[in-house]
Amino acid sequence: MEDKVIIFDTTLRDGEQAPGASLSVAEKLEIARQLAVLGVDVIEAGFPVSSPAQFEATTRIAEQVKGPTICGLARTTEQDITSAGKALSPAKRRRIHTFIATSSIHMKHKLNKTEPEVLKMAVAAVKLARTFTDDVEFSPEDACRSEMPFLIEVLTAVIEAGATTLNIPDTVGYVLPYEYGRIIAELIAGVPGIDKTVISTHCHNDLGQAVANSLAGVRNGARQVECSVNGLGERAGNAALEEVVMAIHTRPDFFTKAAGKQLVTGINTKEIYRTSQLVSRLTGFVIQPNKAIVGANAFAHESGVHVDGVLKERKTYEIMTPETIGLSGSRMVLGRHTGRHGFSERCKKLGYKLSKDEMEQAYQKFLQVADKKKEVFDEDLVAIIDDEVRVVEHTFELEYMRVHIETGKSPEAAVKIKSKEGIKEAQAEGDGPVDAAYNAIREATGYSPDLESYSIRAVTSGKEALGEATVKIKTDPSTLSTTLKTGSLGAGSRTFVGRGISTDIIEASAKAYIDAINRMIARSGTDEEPSVKAEL
Numbered sequence: 001m002e003d004k005v006i007i008f009d010t011t012l013r014d015g016e017q018a019p020g021a022s023l024s025v026a027e028k029l030e031i032a033r034q035l036a037v038l039g040v041d042v043i044e045a046g047f048p049v050s051s052p053a054q055f056e057a058t059t060r061i062a063e064q065v066k067g068p069t070i071c072g073l074a075r076t077t078e079q080d081i082t083s084a085g086k087a088l089s090p091a092k093r094r095r096i097h098t099f100i101a102t103s104s105i106h107m108k109h110k111l112n113k114t115e116p117e118v119l120k121m122a123v124a125a126v127k128l129a130r131t132f133t134d135d136v137e138f139s140p141e142d143a144c145r146s147e148m149p150f151l152i153e154v155l156t157a158v159i160e161a162g163a164t165t166l167n168i169p170d171t172v173g174y175v176l177p178y179e180y181g182r183i184i185a186e187l188i189a190g191v192p193g194i195d196k197t198v199i200s201t202h203c204h205n206d207l208g209q210a211v212a213n214s215l216a217g218v219r220n221g222a223r224q225v226e227c228s229v230n231g232l233g234e235r236a237g238n239a240a241l242e243e244v245v246m247a248i249h250t251r252p253d254f255f256t257k258a259a260g261k262q263l264v265t266g267i268n269t270k271e272i273y274r275t276s277q278l279v280s281r282l283t284g285f286v287i288q289p290n291k292a293i294v295g296a297n298a299f300a301h302e303s304g305v306h307v308d309g310v311l312k313e314r315k316t317y318e319i320m321t322p323e324t325i326g327l328s329g330s331r332m333v334l335g336r337h338t339g340r341h342g343f344s345e346r347c348k349k350l351g352y353k354l355s356k357d358e359m360e361q362a363y364q365k366f367l368q369v370a371d372k373k374k375e376v377f378d379e380d381l382v383a384i385i386d387d388e389v390r391v392v393e394h395t396f397e398l399e400y401m402r403v404h405i406e407t408g409k410s411p412e413a414a415v416k417i418k419s420k421e422g423i424k425e426a427q428a429e430g431d432g433p434v435d436a437a438y439n440a441i442r443e444a445t446g447y448s449p450d451l452e453s454y455s456i457r458a459v460t461s462g463k464e465a466l467g468e469a470t471v472k473i474k475t476d477p478s479t480l481s482t483t484l485k486t487g488s489l490g491a492g493s494r495t496f497v498g499r500g501i502s503t504d505i506i507e508a509s510a511k512a513y514i515d516a517i518n519r520m521i522a523r524s525g526t527d528e529e530p531s532v533k534a535e536l
C-alpha cells in the first residue's frame, strides 16, 4: 500500500524571487525541462500578471514542458486570475494558484480589509479560477499567524467554491515543527470537506525549519510539499526539494507509522544532483559545501576512522549512497586521446542532447582543456558544456589576455576583445590581477557594470583542476547612461550572472565578467523586473 506525496516545485516562482536569482525565459525553460525529468508533479512556472517576461515564461513552459502540471500564481483580483488562465492555456494539465492574506497583521496593515471582505475575495477568486481549470489551489497567506477560527472559515468557504488543493503557508518562517504539524492536524479535524482536497505545505526557512516544518506537515496528513531546488526562495529560502524528498525516501519507517501505508514521491532521485547543479549554475547561487544531500562534502568521508568503517561496510556511516542522487560511484576519465565518438557517448550518458554544432564546439573546448589537464572528469565536461557551449550570443569574446604582477607595483592587465566591430585592445591597472583585468575589459567593451559578487571554485580536485568563476554584476541605469542606452534595462537596477572556466583562474574570472556583460546585453529591453512581487 502506497500513499503519494505530491512534489510541487516553486524554484521558478518563489526561488526566482531570491534577490539576485533572476533568470531569463530560456533559462527558466531549461530548468523546467529538467524538473520534468526529475519527476516533480507540479511546476509553479511564474506569476504571470507581474511582468511580460513572467507571462511569457509561464506560457512557454505550458507549451513545451510535458508531464508535470503547470501552475501559475495569481492574487485574488480578476486581472491576476485571467492573466494566469491565459498564460496556462497551452498546458495539458494546468493549475491556478490564488492567494490572499488571512492573518490580522496582514489584513490590517497590508490589505486594509476586514475578515468578511477577505473571505468574499477568496471565494470569488476560486470561482473565477475554476472557469479556467478544474485544478485550483488556494493559499491563505501568512496562515500560521492567522486566527484558527477565521482560517477554518475561509478554507471551508473556498472548498465549497471549488478549491482542490489547500496550501498552508508559513510565509514568514515563524513556526516550529511541532506547531506546524499541529496546525495541519487541527485543520484536518476542523474543516468540513477537507478530506476531498489535498493539503499542502509551504514553509520558509527564516528559522532554519523549512524542511522540518514541511515534514511535520506530511507526518500530520499533508500530501503536497511546496519546495525548491537547493532551497532557493525569498530571504532565507524555501524548503529544499532534495532534503524533503531524501528524508521521505530514506525514512519510510517514520512516515509509514503515521500514515499506515508507505509514503512515496514521484521523484527520480538519480536526477537530484544534476538538477541541483543546473539551478546553481543558472542562478549563480553557489551551493555551500556542507549543504545536505547536494553539497560537495555531503558524501565525503574524510576522517580516517570513518573511511575505514565505510570501506568495511558502507552502512556504518552512510545513510544514503551517492548513487541514489545521481553521483556516479566510479568517475569516468577522458583525455586528449578520446575521440569524437567516445566524447559524444559520454555527453549523452551525462544527459546532454546537443546539436551537431554544439557537439563540435564542445569537443574543441574539451581538446583545449585536455591539453592543459591530463584527466578530464565528468564534472569538467558538465562545466565545459554549461559554461562554454550553452551560452547566450557572444557579443564580446576574450581573444587574448596578459596579466603582469610584480612585487611593489600595481598589477597590470592587457586584453583583446573580439566583437562584430572587430578587435579592441585595452590596458589597465588594478588593485589585484582580477581587478586589473576587469578594468581593461571595461575599457575595451565600453560597459562598466558594478561587480556585486565574485566567487571561484575548483571544478575537480588536483593542481591542474579547472577553475570556475561566477560573478554577479549589477546594472545601475544612472551610471550606465554613457554606455548603455538608458531605459532599455528598465528603471531599476538588475543583476546578471556570468560564468567562466579555465585552468587559469584569472582567465576564468575575465571570461565570467565578459559572459555577464553578454547576458546583460542579450536581455536588455526584453524583460523588466516584475512590477509586483508575491510574498507567499
Ligand SMILES: [Zn+2]
Pocket: 014, 171, 202, 204, 233, 234, 238, 535, 536
Ligand atoms: Zn514562499
